[in-house]
Amino acid sequence: MPPPLPVVRTVAELRAQVAAWRRAGERVGFVPTMGALHEGHLSLVRLALERAQRVVVSIFVNPTQFGPNEDFDAYPRAEARDVELLAQAGAHLVFAPGAAEMYPEGFSTTVSVAGVTEPLDGAARPGHFTGVATVVTKLLLQCGPDVAVFGEKDYQQLQVIRRLVRDLDIPVEIVGGPTARAQDGLALSSRNAYLSAQERPVAGQLNAILRTAAGRLRSGEPVAAVEADAVRALTEAGFRKVDYVEVRAAGDLARLGPGPIEAPARILAAAHIGRTRLIDNLAV
Amino acid sequence: MPPPLPVVRTVAELRAQVAAWRRAGERVGFVPTMGALHEGHLSLVRLALERAQRVVVSIFVNPTQFGPNEDFDAYPRAEARDVELLAQAGAHLVFAPGAAEMYPEGFSTTVSVAGVTEPLDGAARPGHFTGVATVVTKLLLQCGPDVAVFGEKDYQQLQVIRRLVRDLDIPVEIVGGPTARAQDGLALSSRNAYLSAQERPVAGQLNAILRTAAGRLRSGEPVAAVEADAVRALTEAGFRKVDYVEVRAAGDLARLGPGPIEAPARILAAAHIGRTRLIDNLAV
Numbered sequence A, B: 001m002p003p004p005l006p007v008v009r010t011v012a013e014l015r016a017q018v019a020a021w022r023r024a025g026e027r028v029g030f031v032p033t034m035g036a037l038h039e040g041h042l043s044l045v046r047l048a049l050e051r052a053q054r055v056v057v058s059i060f061v062n063p064t065q066f067g068p069n070e071d072f073d074a075y076p077r078a079e080a081r082d083v084e085l086l087a088q089a090g091a092h093l094v095f096a097p098g099a100a101e102m103y104p105e106g107f108s109t110t111v112s113v114a115g116v117t118e119p120l121d122g123a124a125r126p127g128h129f130t131g132v133a134t135v136v137t138k139l140l141l142q143c144g145p146d147v148a149v150f151g152e153k154d155y156q157q158l159q160v161i162r163r164l165v166r167d168l169d170i171p172v173e174i175v176g177g178p179t180a181r182a183q184d185g186l187a188l189s190s191r192n193a194y195l196s197a198q199e200r201p202v203a204g205q206l207n208a209i210l211r212t213a214a215g216r217l218r219s220g221e222p223v224a225a226v227e228a229d230a231v232r233a234l235t236e237a238g239f240r241k242v243d244y245v246e247v248r249a250a251g252d253l254a255r256l257g258p259g260p261i262e263a264p265a266r267i268l269a270a271a272h273i274g275r276t277r278l279i280d281n282l283a284v
Helices: A011-023 A039-051 A079-089 A128-143 A152-167 A190-194 A199-218 A223-237 B011-023 B039-051 B079-089 B128-143 B152-168 B190-194 B199-218 B223-237
Strands: A028-033 A054-059 A093-095 A109-113 A147-151 A173-177 A241-249 A265-273 A276-283 B028-033 B054-059 B093-095 B109-113 B147-151 B173-177 B241-249 B265-273 B276-283
Touching: A011 A028, A011 A054, A011 A093, A011 A128, A028 A039, A028 A128, A039 A054, A039 A079, A039 A147, A039 A173, A054 A079, A054 A128, A079 A093, A109 A128, A109 A152, A109 B152, A128 A152, A128 B152, A147 A152, A152 A173, A152 A265, A152 A276, A152 B109, A190 A276, A199 A223, A199 A241, A199 A265, A199 A276, A223 A241, A223 A265, B011 B028, B011 B054, B011 B093, B011 B128, B028 B039, B028 B128, B039 B054, B039 B079, B039 B147, B039 B173, B054 B079, B054 B128, B079 B093, B109 B128, B109 B152, B128 B152, B147 B152, B152 B173, B152 B265, B152 B276, B190 B276, B199 B223, B199 B241, B199 B265, B199 B276, B223 B241, B223 B265
Parallel strands: A028 A054, A028 A147, A054 A093, A147 A173, B028 B054, B028 B147, B054 B093, B147 B173
Antiparallel strands: A109 B109, A241 A265, A265 A276, B241 B265, B265 B276
16 A cells, blocks of 8 residues: 555645755656546656656646637546556655636736747647646746656647746756557557547557558658658548648657658657547657 | 955856855845846845845846837946946846847747736837746746845836736745936936936926826826826927826726726836837826
8 A cells, every 4th residue: 555645736735845855855856747647647757756756746637728629628537546546656746736726816927839839739729839838837837846757648748848948947857758558559648538449449540550650751751652641541540530640850840841851750640530639649 | 345246147157056055045036137237226136135145136138028129239238337336236146148048049938928018018019028028037937036126117017027927836026126216206227328418307307297197196186187187298398209108006007997096006107208218107
């Protein structure tokens, strides 16, 4: 039985605990989440534990990063189970604020990142990354960790966070954690809970098709043909709508030429099955 | 002779010194400036020294808060003299970064505040407060002070900073310092150096006219009439253009009704003499 894991709901309590650890000379790690935790999140907690003596996990389903027609209300919430999983994984504190603690009366400040936020999910989900950038800035400044861990599954988000942390001089090290996957390659996601039994095998094809595409890019095939073939393959596999399959520069997500890749790249995709939108990405 | 005052140009040096002070248990105060220092700035340094054992002053003429037709190039720069004045005032460190330290290649993040930035100087100087909010966020996170002092002379800016610090959870106490004035009431400003001998006595009328207006408001006269009379008086005194004279709620700068004031208010004005734009404000 792991020891009971404290859950705090205010920034004041969070800061008091972090300050006490820091006075004791301990490094503090931080893993921000929206809850509904799975093995992907837990792998990030373990990564944080390798780099810090104490690990804080936040659980906050941030309304400002959901569009008006997105799944904010439906997004799975399972705090009691999340806390149990985090205790087993060895986390030391859960910060689970309410919306009023995060966005008090009169809240009116936003953090925006240009460039890296514009293509891909930035184009498909207007306003999404401003919501992410603002809440992540807040969470990092509320907690004040030495190191914060974010999943590579949300690869564009990770690049946005790296950029805003550098640009705003937030004193924290950002670490990306590898994507955890099911046996068929499906990236673990809280949104996989939306998939029906019929949809679940189709979902696994997203990763299989990206693996095939990445292999072709590595053997020198041109970007434009590989992208087009992957979109076609997703549609044939049963995805109802493909938001994008794009090969981009690994760091700033700049567009590449249509020919063979010449520098570190990433292939990223977003596609819909039924009411579920899935994303995935691979290094090339 | 005060001891020589160290000047550092990188965030790394700034943080190393602040961390050393903090390890020694000392509180750190911070006064961000654009240099060309006068008694107003020095009064803020003294205020910081009352609240912290160590005081850092930054000198950075921030290009992003100047509009394309404003006075960025002409803005007075006098670093050697500034450092001498700060040594005499008892400051402990000057942080004077270059533009490349503040805005490295690929910089693309902005902090925006809605509401309180929109009227007054926000309307007269598009983009100004986004430049201010972004650079102040950076400076506060670079230095990491316990307390930061800003002048009430830039009253709207002070309210913008209070808002963004609260909204983004920047762990610092913000203190406003009273406006230092010349004998005739002119608010001290680095831009007063632009005034010719003919313009200087006219400039003093800005404060005199606001004092008269504030007195009338205190005795219950209606906002609309007092504002209109102050605009007329400024024009008659020789101001070439009046950007605004407005009475607003002291905290969020919300517009008031046209009648007598009923809660803490502030009267704020901006007006031009020749090529010089002056601002001032008073509590009502």
